Amino acid sequence: ATTVAGTFSNGVYIPELIYVCFQMTFACITPALIVGAFAERMKFSALLLFTVLWVTFIYFPMAHMVWYWGGPDAVGNAAKALAEAGADGKVAAQAALDAVNADAGMLFKWGALDFAGGTVVHINAGIAGLVGCMLIGKRIGFGKELMAPHSLTMTLIGAALLWVGWFGFNAGSNLEANGTAALAMMNTFVATAAAALGWLFIEWAVKGKPSMLGMVSGAVAGLVAVTPAAGFAGPMGSIVLGLVAGVICFVFCTTVKNALGYDDSLDVFGIHCVGGIIGAIATGILVNTALGGGGIPDYASKPGELAVGAYEFGPAVMAQIKAVLFTLVFSGVGSAILYKIVDVIVGLRVTSDQEREGLDIAEHGERAYNM
Template sequence: EARLAAVNADAGWVFKKGAIDFAGGTVVHINAGIAGLVGALIVGKRIGYGKDLMAPHSLTMSMIGASLLWVGWFGFNAGSNLEASGGAALAMTNSFVATAAAALSWMFAEWMLKGHPSVLGVISGAVAGLVAVTPAAGYAGPMGAIVLGLVVGVVCLFFVTTVKNALGYDDSLDVFGVHCIGGIIGAIGTGILVNPALGGTGIMDYTTGKIADYEFGVQLVSQTWGVCTTLVWSGVGSAILYKVVDVIVGLRINVESEREGLDLTEHTERAYNM
């Protein structure tokens, strides 16, 4: 009982609801994703969005950035174990295989839908895999992490193409379709893959000091508490903050400045001398 009291004394509300999240899928990805969507809706679309071609500025730089992200994510996920033990090795392994699986599933799904694979698709899938495995990294088994990656690659592709086009919001870097949706899939998936019968680690019961019996329905309800709390807290909070900033300094520049480009009008700098 002393151990339980010590755990609960500093525990957060969502933790007490029984939600598990190894490296921050809710507090980082769902949080950022819903805040980004709210921002995109409040700020509005870029001039020419949906009419002009807005291709990525540099696929080479995108590839470099995604590669750096994948490497850095090992520190993020494995480091969340807080000690160099088998738990860190598991988190590192899961972070690799889920990401690879998601990159492949996005690539093959895009290949089937559009008739060709793309570098942008592969790195988008990799980021979706990294996002989804973040809450699951220390809880799932490697095979579970691979399945999670295969699922999230296809679902996030659907959201950044079909759903975004249908709803028409301007999310330039797909933070909602990749991070928020990927984070939700990861959070819910963690509640499934933690099951020892599926190769997961199980969940520690601090009252007994042992791994608790896994209950599917109970754990999914707990995970849903975490997801919904984050969506509401971050979504509503962000909307208020955007409005406050809009009143104080404004969220958009004028049309002329936007057409000329923010590098020049806001920073008086030019990235390239052509």
């Protein structure tokens, strides 16, 4: 109860148990996203086993590779020690940063920016969901029978709660109540609103009617896209990001999904994976101070203090692209292996009779509604 965890400012700490609980929420929500891709057709026993394996062998390593490093205090302390040993101040600062980064996670070393989980949560879960729904197969009647949401009212309630909770994820990822947390909160506001409008208007133009389900889907796409950029982009950049994400995710959830024919029940791939990719790559662009961004964090110029370093478009964007590609391969291939292991042990899919009866009754012996 007395141990502390570092933040992004020198000498500022939070209780370690708070940090542990905060990270636990990310670890919980990520496999929950995957489930939406193959809803209504996977065995509950298989789901439990897969979740344990996936969190252990896919999620935790990804979180470590993206977010683990010694922190600004480690840089400051190392630089101070080198300076006391007679090293030049600037040389000591850079040497200290290099030493701390040498122990950091792989994607962090690459310079990939992910403020609140674009790679760790959304691309990671989105590609795992796509692999899962393709391996498990389509729902009975998919493409032939209408499979509409059972309650749009509850969908809207859920999306509203999600948006409110997302402020905690994005602003909370700064670990401190300061200007960067405020920026992350504002970006979470405006990018989400822009994406909801982007989806609404493109759907209106294409289908002739704007739908509440579409607007809600757009809002989630905006939340996803702004997640990696929340503390790095500026508000105007986030608005543009949201508009782009809303339109592109709409295309993936309609045209691309229909063309490829996969049965992603809740559009986990089309919204979370695609939205995460858009946001992750855009972070490398929108972090530029010339576009209103916060700039690349520079801990070498002022050891232990957050400073803005020089921005270079090529290295910044390439670091993001490399992180995206690595996440797709690592999670996609790793998840496929885990699905196969689970299939051998307990089997992935329920029987056709159980699927037709409904998993509430067949798997759990209860009904959601008693009419």
